[in-house]
Amino acid sequence: MITILDIGMNHETAPVELRECIARDPGNASMALASMREVSTIREGFFLSTCNRVEALCITEHPDEARESVISLLSRLGNVPEDNFLSSLFNFEDGEAIKHIFRVASSLDSMVVGEPQILGQIKDAYFEATREKTSGVILNRLLHKAFHVAKRVRTETGVSDAAVSISYAAVELAKKIFYDLEDKKVLLIGAGEMAELAARHLMNQGVSAISVANRTFERAVQVAESFKGNPVSFEEIMGQLLEVDIVISSTASTEHIILHDDVKGSMRKRRNRPLFFIDIAVPRDVEPRVNNLDNVYVYDIDDLKGVIEVNMDQRLQEAVKAERIVEEEVIKFEKWLKTLAVVPTIVSLKEKAETIRLAEIKKSLAGLGKLTPSQMEGVENLTASITEKIINDPILVLKRKADRATRDTYIDMMRKLFKLDSNDGEGE
Amino acid sequence: MMAPLILKLALFLILLAACGFIVYLVKQEKVVYTWSYRILLLGFILHTIHLGYEYYELGVQPVIGIKAALSFFSWAIIGAYLIFHLKFKLMILGSFIAPLAACLMIISSTIPGGEVVVKPIFKSLWLTFHVAISFVGDGMFAVAFMAAIMYLMQERQIKNKRFGSLYSRLPSLETLDTINHYALMYGFPFLTIGMVTGAIYAQAVLGSYWQWDPKEVWSLITWLFYAALLHARVAMGWRGRRAAIMSIIAFLILIFSFIGASLWLSDYHSFKNLEGGTGV
Numbered sequence: 001m002i003t004i005l006d007i008g009m010n011h012e013t014a015p016v017e018l019r020e021c022i023a024r025d026p027g028n029a030s031m032a033l034a035s036m037r038e039v040s041t042i043r044e045g046f047f048l049s050t051c052n053r054v055e056a057l058c059i060t061e062h063p064d065e066a067r068e069s070v071i072s073l074l075s076r077l078g079n080v081p082e083d084n085f086l087s088s089l090f091n092f093e094d095g096e097a098i099k100h101i102f103r104v105a106s107s108l109d110s111m112v113v114g115e116p117q118i119l120g121q122i123k124d125a126y127f128e129a130t131r132e133k134t135s136g137v138i139l140n141r142l143l144h145k146a147f148h149v150a151k152r153v154r155t156e157t158g159v160s161d162a163a164v165s166i167s168y169a170a171v172e173l174a175k176k177i178f179y180d181l182e183d184k185k186v187l188l189i190g191a192g193e194m195a196e197l198a199a200r201h202l203m204n205q206g207v208s209a210i211s212v213a214n215r216t217f218e219r220a221v222q223v224a225e226s227f228k229g230n231p232v233s234f235e236e237i238m239g240q241l242l243e244v245d246i247v248i249s250s251t252a253s254t255e256h257i258i259l260h261d262d263v264k265g266s267m268r269k270r271r272n273r274p275l276f277f278i279d280i281a282v283p284r285d286v287e288p289r290v291n292n293l294d295n296v297y298v299y300d301i302d303d304l305k306g307v308i309e310v311n312m313d314q315r316l317q318e319a320v321k322a323e324r325i326v327e328e329e330v331i332k333f334e335k336w337l338k339t340l341a342v343v344p345t346i347v348s349l350k351e352k353a354e355t356i357r358l359a360e361i362k363k364s365l366a367g368l369g370k371l372t373p374s375q376m377e378g379v380e381n382l383t384a385s386i387t388e389k390i391i392n393d394p395i396l397v398l399k400r401k402a403d404r405a406t407r408d409t410y411i412d413m414m415r416k417l418f419k420l421d422s423n424d425g426e427g428e
Numbered sequence: 429m430m431a432p433l434i435l436k437l438a439l440f441l442i443l444l445a446a447c448g449f450i451v452y453l454v455k456q457e458k459v460v461y462t463w464s465y466r467i468l469l470l471g472f473i474l475h476t477i478h479l480g481y482e483y484y485e486l487g488v489q490p491v492i493g494i495k496a497a498l499s500f501f502s503w504a505i506i507g508a509y510l511i512f513h514l515k516f517k518l519m520i521l522g523s524f525i526a527p528l529a530a531c532l533m534i535i536s537s538t539i540p541g542g543e544v545v546v547k548p549i550f551k552s553l554w555l556t557f558h559v560a561i562s563f564v565g566d567g568m569f570a571v572a573f574m575a576a577i578m579y580l581m582q583e584r585q586i587k588n589k590r591f592g593s594l595y596s597r598l599p600s601l602e603t604l605d606t607i608n609h610y611a612l613m614y615g616f617p618f619l620t621i622g623m624v625t626g627a628i629y630a631q632a633v634l635g636s637y638w639q640w641d642p643k644e645v646w647s648l649i650t651w652l653f654y655a656a657l658l659h660a661r662v663a664m665g666w667r668g669r670r671a672a673i674m675s676i677i678a679f680l681i682l683i684f685s686f687i688g689a690s691l692w693l694s695d696y697h698s699f700k701n702l703e704g705g706t707g708v
Binding site for chain 2: 161162173175176177178179180268271272273274291294295297299303306307310
């Protein structure tokens with residue numbers, strides 16, 4: 001009986017220090033695959049290593065031995081004694097393992113549910129496994145199904161729809177205020193990781209120009225350089241308010257920098273063209289009353305966090321739908337897996353032959369006229385021995401291959417050649 | 429006998445399209461939208477054929493009586509929507525416009541028609557021109573009205589930082605404001621020309637440009653309102669919320685002068701009079 005094993009650690013089971021130990025070296029994956037190939041109890045293997053997870057997926061007939069080999073492999077990879085990480089490992093078998101890999105591919109197991117990178121990472125890891133020739137019939141199908149599940153989850157649910165990072169949420173809002181960001185100008189006041197990230201996102205959306213203001217002009221020049229923007233002095237901010245459309249503010253100032261009356265005055269001069277303030281600073285840089293002005297929108301850090309929370313909730317709600325899709329696909333996959341055993345295949349092969357034989361006799365009898373009982377017996381024997389002889393050799397091959405590594409391939413092939421899964425037309 | 433059948437078919441298609449657009453609003457499936465749009469287009473074409481046929485039969489523009497007027501208004505709204513669709517490709521706009529047009533069609537179809545007696549005074553190319561131009565303007569204003577409503581819904585969500593299910597479905601504020609702006613810009617000349625041609629015609633047949641009949645007065649108020657709005661937008665740089673609210677008010681006045689003034693207040697513009705009886 002074959003078993004699917006999935007052993008590893010993720011952001012929930014293991015601290016980052018441990019994960020980075022094992023995932024440190026990018027060459028690890030091919031090394032891991034190579035040593036999995038050496039282990040005789042592991043028939044097929046797949047190794048995934050990202051910053052949030054390290055896991056090995058393998059097909060084996062001896063789960064206990066295979067598990068031990070994988071654990072010692074992890075220990076060697078990270079140069080960590082086994083006892084140090086045994087408690088941080090998860091360990092799934094069969095149905096659980098299938099479900100796990102489907103969930104990982106669909107980004108349901110990610111730190112940020114719905115983040116899109118994981119699918120690409122799994123695809124790369126799978127490519128590596130096919131290059132190292134460690135994946136076989138079962139893993140090929142399992143991973144292709146995982147990609148299929150991920151695609152279904154992405155198109156049928158909204159788990160990856162709404163923005164869940166501050167900077168990205170700001171960009172999404174900007175897109176709901178302005179028709180097109182391409183002819184818009186941005187002013188970045190102050191500096192800071194989050195503010196610069198938001199500015200970078202806006203640049204990716206094609207904003208036409210970025211100005212950077214800072215208390216120290218030197219710093220403004222420095223930051224502006226990295227954006228190919230133009231530095232402006234702090235005193236120029238008021239003048240800039242007439243030009244720009246989006247203002248990202250993130251200074252350490254304890255007082256408001258953007259005041260209600262100043263914005264009100266500039267709105268008249270800019271003929272009410274909309275103005276969007278993204279205030280990431282704590283304490284705030286933009287006077288809250290500014291939001292009351294027509295055509296001016298102010299979002300401070302708490303507002304943006306609120307947006308994200310709502311989006312997060314929405315993603316989690318959608319995740320329930322996604323889990324159902326995963327369950328559905330796990331059941332389908334397990335059904336396929338069962339057909340891989342030798343005995344059921346032989347049984348259904350015999351059944352198929354017998355069905356054909358009976359149907360053909362029934363068809364021919366009509367044309368043969370009335371037969372004596374002995375003639376009838378003759379027909380029965382003749383047809384029975386023909387069908388038996390035809391399927392005899394294939395059955396022998398299956399039985400002989402029953403405990404060899406290539407057995408699954410033969411079974412799979414046999415089921416396809418004789419079309420034993422008539423309703424399983426979907427494949428890959 | 430063909431005409432009622434075509435009209436009924438057009439009504440059915442427009443109704444179907446309106447339902448489709450509402451389903452699209454909820455479900456967000458593009459295929460629903462594509463079909464709704466095609467059905468609407470087909471309904472519009474049939475409706476156009478019907479109007480052309482009526483015109484040919486009666487020899488006047490088919491806007492005699494409130495029944496026909498509503499039907500023509502509905503046609504003008506869908507026409508304006510289709511024009512705006514070419515420029516903005518804004519799917520969601522259909523979900524707001526099509527139900528409005530369908531409603532007018534339904535109201536129109538429930539009003540009993542009766543035999544139409546066309547008095548010779550209405551058989552004039554000038555008059556046809558006057559009516560058609562006015563309705564095209566009204567259709568544009570209906571689009572401006574819907575865009576303004578959508579703008580206010582979206583603006584409220586963004587200002588108050590509370591996002592409902594419409595937030596992701598509605599387009600950006602700037603898009604809605606631009607639609608509102610263009611609909612006003614295009615609609616206003618039509619309204620103006622419509623009024624001028626009406627006055628010239630009145631001078632020709634009644635001997636006076638201006639009769640102070642209630643419909644004329646209300647139309648003038650409507651025109652002044654739209655003129656003020658356009659001025660505020662173009663010269664004073666009004667945008668967004670204020671302009672949206674103003675264009676909603678202006679459209680309500682327009683509706684009042686269209687239906688209210690015609691039904692209850694009017695003199696010779698009254699639909700009652702148009703259908704025969706007293707009047708001019």
